[in-house]
Amino acid sequence: MDLDVLKELWRDVEHKGSEQPANAEIIGMLKKSSQSPVAKMKRNVLIETVFIVVLFGVVAIYYFIAFNGRFNSIAWLYTGLAILFVLYYYRKWKLLEGMQCVACQVKSNLQRQVQSLERYIRFYLLAGTVVVPLIFLFLGFLFYYKFPTGAFYFIFPAVNKSTGAVIAGWMFWVISLSLVSMLSYYGNRYFINRLYGRHIRQLRQILNQMEEE
Amino acid sequence: MTQAGFVQLIREHNGLIQKVCNLYAATSEDRQDLYQEIIIQLWRAYPKFRGDSKLSTWMYRVALNTAISDYRKQQRIVPTTDLEHISSEIAAQESGEDRDERLKLMYVAIRNLSELEKALVMLYLEDKTYDEMEDILGINQNNLRVKMNRIKEKLRQLTKAEKYGS
Numbered sequence: 001m002d003l004d005v006l007k008e009l010w011r012d013v014e015h016k017g018s019e020q021p022a023n024a025e026i027i028g029m030l031k032k033s034s035q036s037p038v039a040k041m042k043r044n045v046l047i048e049t050v051f052i053v054v055l056f057g058v059v060a061i062y063y064f065i066a067f068n069g070r071f072n073s074i075a076w077l078y079t080g081l082a083i084l085f086v087l088y089y090y091r092k093w094k095l096l097e098g099m100q101c102v103a104c105q106v107k108s109n110l111q112r113q114v115q116s117l118e119r120y121i122r123f124y125l126l127a128g129t130v131v132v133p134l135i136f137l138f139l140g141f142l143f144y145y146k147f148p149t150g151a152f153y154f155i156f157p158a159v160n161k162s163t164g165a166v167i168a169g170w171m172f173w174v175i176s177l178s179l180v181s182m183l184s185y186y187g188n189r190y191f192i193n194r195l196y197g198r199h200i201r202q203l204r205q206i207l208n209q210m211e212e213e
Numbered sequence: 214m215t216q217a218g219f220v221q222l223i224r225e226h227n228g229l230i231q232k233v234c235n236l237y238a239a240t241s242e243d244r245q246d247l248y249q250e251i252i253i254q255l256w257r258a259y260p261k262f263r264g265d266s267k268l269s270t271w272m273y274r275v276a277l278n279t280a281i282s283d284y285r286k287q288q289r290i291v292p293t294t295d296l297e298h299i300s301s302e303i304a305a306q307e308s309g310e311d312r313d314e315r316l317k318l319m320y321v322a323i324r325n326l327s328e329l330e331k332a333l334v335m336l337y338l339e340d341k342t343y344d345e346m347e348d349i350l351g352i353n354q355n356n357l358r359v360k361m362n363r364i365k366e367k368l369r370q371l372t373k374a375e376k377y378g379s
Binding site: 006007010020021023026027029030032033034035036101102103104105106107108109110113203206209210213 | 216217219220223224227246248249250252253254256257258261262271274275277278279281282323327328329330332334337338339340348349350351352356359
C-alpha cells in the first residue's frame with residue numbers, strides 16, 4: 001500500500017464535503033482573542049506592565065504627598081524604578097512582536113520563532129538575574145536612608161565607623177549579593193526552562209527535520 | 214476586506230482548514246480550538262496579503278504555521294490525529310472491506326508521523342506540486358523529494374507492521 005491509494009481516498013473525503021460553520025459562528029470567532037503562545041505572552045507582558053505602573057505609581061504618589069514632601073527622593077526612586085520596568089517590558093514586547101510571521105513560509109517562520117525566543121529567553125534570564133541583587137541594593141539604600149548611623153552590627157555599618165567595620169560590611173554585602181545573584185540565576189534558568197523549554201525544543205526539532213537532507 | 218467578504222473566503226476554503234485541523238488535533242474540542250485559532254490568524258494576516266502567492270498557498274502557510282509552531286495545545290496531542298473519524302465516515306460509504314481495512318491501516322500509520330511529515334503528506338494528498346510545496350514550507354525541492362520518498366517508505370513499513378502486529 002502506498003500514498004497514491006490514500007490520495008484516492010482523500011479525494012472521497014473532499015467530495016463528501018466538510019461541515020460548514022454558520023456565518024455568525026465565523027464572525028463570533030473573529031471577536032475572540034488568540035490563544036497562541038505569543039499572544040498569551042503579550043497579554044502577560046501588558047498585565048505586568050499595568051500592575052507595576054499602578055503599584056509603583058501609587059507608592060511614589062504616596063511619598064510625594066505624605067510627610068510634607070520630606071521623602072521626595074524615595075518617591076523619585078520609585079518613579080525611576082517604574083521607568084526601568086516599563087523599558088524592560090517594552091523590550092520584551094518588541095521581541096514578542098518580531099516572533100510571529102504566520103504568513104511566511106513554515107521554515108522561515110520556525111527559524112524566526114526559534115531565534116526570537118532564544119533572544120527573549122536570554123534577555124529574560126539576564127534581567128531576572130540582575131533584578132534580585134538590584135532589589136537588595138535598593139532595600140539597603142532605603143535602610144541607610146532611614147538609619148544613617150547604621151545598625152545590626154556589621155550588616156549596616158555607619159559610614160563613619162572604623163575601617164574594619166566598613167570592610168566587614170562590604171565583605172558581607174559582596175558575598176551575600178554574589179550568592180543571591182547565583183541563586184537568582186539558577187532559579188530563573190529553571191523557571192524559564194519550565195515555561196519555554198519544551199516549546200523551544202519542539203520548534204528546534206521540527207526545524208532540524210526540515211533542514212536535514 | 215470586509216468581514217462579510219472574509220467570511221465568504223473562509224466558507225470557500227473551509228475544507229482546507231478542516232483538513233489541517235483533522236491532521237493536527239485529536240479531539241473534536243481541540244479541532245474546534247485549532248479551527249478558531251486558524252481563523253483568527255487568517256483574519257489578522259489578511260490585510261498584509263499582497264497576492265504575491267496564490268491565495269490557497271497563503272492559507273496553507275497560515276494554517277500550517279498555526280498548527281505546527283504556534284499552537285501550544287498540540288504539544289499534548291502531537292502523536293495523535295483523528296483520522297479514524299474520517300476513516301469511519303469513508304468506510305460507511307465504501308462497500309469493499311479490503312478498501313476499508315487498507316484505509317484504516319494507512320491512517321494509523323499517519324498518526325505515527327512527525328509534524329513535518331504530516332504536513333508533507335497532506336500537501337501531497339492535496340495534489341500540490343513540489344514547486345507549491347516549496348513555496349508553502351520553504352524546503353527546497355530536492356530535499357522535499359528525498360523526504361517524500363522516505364515518508365512513503367516509512368508508511369509502507371508502518372502499515373506492514375500494523376497489519377502483522379509487529
